[in-house]
Amino acid sequence: MKKVVVESFTMDHTKVKAPFVRKCGLIKTPKGDVITKFDLRFTQPNKEAMPTSAVHAIEHLLAGFMREEIEDVIDISPMGCRTGFYLIIIGEKEEKDIAKALIKSLEKVTEAKEIPAVNEIQCGNYRDMSLFGAKEYAKSVLNSLKGKYI
């Protein structure tokens, strides 16, 4: 396989104001498709990290909700720092389109009655899960994102 071009945009974590959506990487596949990576930042770096139960619940919820809003989602995964998530898609999209999809998805989180796949067969740690925490973070992120992107 031909060597892949990876373009990563470094970010100074002290200069950003969370929450935000940021295009943070671009990868070209050998046959000419483009893969784009987005930083979906929920909390302010090095000021507030989400508890694991909220991160985990949001991971389960956004896995379905973001795919309802955006075609060609490859992955959405938590950051090790617990301040947000990385979204990887096939194709190129603008930050504001991803932000709008995230807003719609987070609105669904605030209305969710349950978290999908919370059982020991489908999940690796089904006890560490907070729908309450997910909703509280969704609400505060939503408020700020709406101010920025709508």
Next chain:
Amino acid sequence: MKKVVVESFTMDHTKVKAPFVRKCGLIKTPKGDVITKFDLRFTQPNKEAMPTSAVHAIEHLLAGFMREEIEDVIDISPMGCRTGFYLIIIGEKEEKDIAKALIKSLEKVTEAKEIPAVNEIQCGNYRDMSLFGAKEYAKSVLNSLKGKYI
């Protein structure tokens, strides 16, 4: 863009024996490239989850080490359940090739003198970071993976 075919292989988390490497997803891009997703499972689902400081340190370390072993890495991210990581690559590879790359990378973790990018400019939560924890998990995962794949 043409609709992407996503093939996800569901796994019964009560039936597996960690650690292991498992091909868990296949995505075809519009122009015909293949993207493969691997489950790099470190701890036994619903029995042991890694602390966030170890997960975060392993995330930073594997980001570089796995790219030294495998071309065409798109992403390697922690699971919300904290029992392992997802690796996403361009192309198709066998589980045993990924396992060998992971073994070499984890050997580098056990020998690491420092964790890259641990500062408030490059990281979102630079205080939640344990090189000690990363090494202890690397050692125990290494032992079992070598028995399975080498």
